[in-house]
Amino acid sequence: MSRRSGVPVPTIKYYVREGLLPAGELTSPNQARYDDGHERRLRLIRALLDVGGLSLSAIAEVLRSIDDPEQPVHEVLGVAATRITSAEAEETGEAGPEPAEAREAVAALLARRGWRVDEDNVAARSLAGVLAALHRAGHGGFAELLDVYADAAEPVAHADLDYVRRRVAREDLVESVVVGTVLGEAMFGALRRLAHVDASARVYGDGQEAEAAPKGA
Structure with a gap:
């Protein structure tokens, strides 16, 4: 399993000791057999750790949820x-209290869109933190684009879920969410930046200037 997964043997043994990975079937005093279920769980642990940036305690919480029928x-x-x-949020410093105006703006957005999300959801609080940061930076008017962003986010969310639905095992479902949340957002952000370059070239540049548009615009 170590060779197939690329995860060192000592690391696998550590996951077993910590209860993150079930022990294999002993075939001798120092040998154990691991099946596809072990590999699936190991892949999920690495996705939660390497892609999701979760602590081992947070990973354990996710795994307990998966194992609860x-x-x-x-x-x-x-x-x-x-x-x-x-x-x-912890990594970017977005966590923390948000002004009432920002929370109210998020609550209004959820009501307007009919989204079945609690106002205290961590993503809702994160959005309120972003709106508060925009206000502090003197760009509170950017909040006027909330519905434009929401219009773009809805079909992407449904496409993400369609991808997740193709998975059968609960580990595979959760792994898809982890990868889709982190790397999917990175992909969406890169596409948005590419669209910015094109839009800037079309609005502010003509032929020659468009070709010289800054790559990071």
């Missing part, structure tokens, strides 16, 4: 997405 899939995916969003 009473937990609906929606709740399992919600636990994973919440932990990922919380980790990102």
Whole structure:
């Protein structure tokens, strides 16, 4: 399993000791057999750690949710997405109290869109933090684009979910959410920057100037 996954043997043994990875079937005093389920769980652990940036305690929480047969899939995916969003907020410094105006703007957006999301959801709080940061930077008017961004986000979210639905095992479902949340956002951000370059060239440049548009615009 170490050779197939690229994860060192000592690391795999550590995951087993910490209860993140079930022990293999002993075939001798110092040998164990691992099946496809072990590999799937190991791949998920690495995705949560390397891509999602989660701590081992947060990973353990996600895994407990997966292993609870009473937990609906929606709740399992919600636990994973919440932990990922919380980790990102801590890394970027977005976590913390938000002004009432920012929270009210997010609440109004959720009501306007009819989105079935609690106002205290970590993503909602993260958005309120972004709006507060925009206001502090003197660009509070950027909030006028909330619905434009929401219009773009809805079809992307549905496409993400369609991708996730192709998975069968709960580990595969959660891994898809982790990768889609982190790397999907990176892909969306890169596409947005590419669109910025094109839009800038079309609005502000003519033929020759368009070709010389800055690559990072």
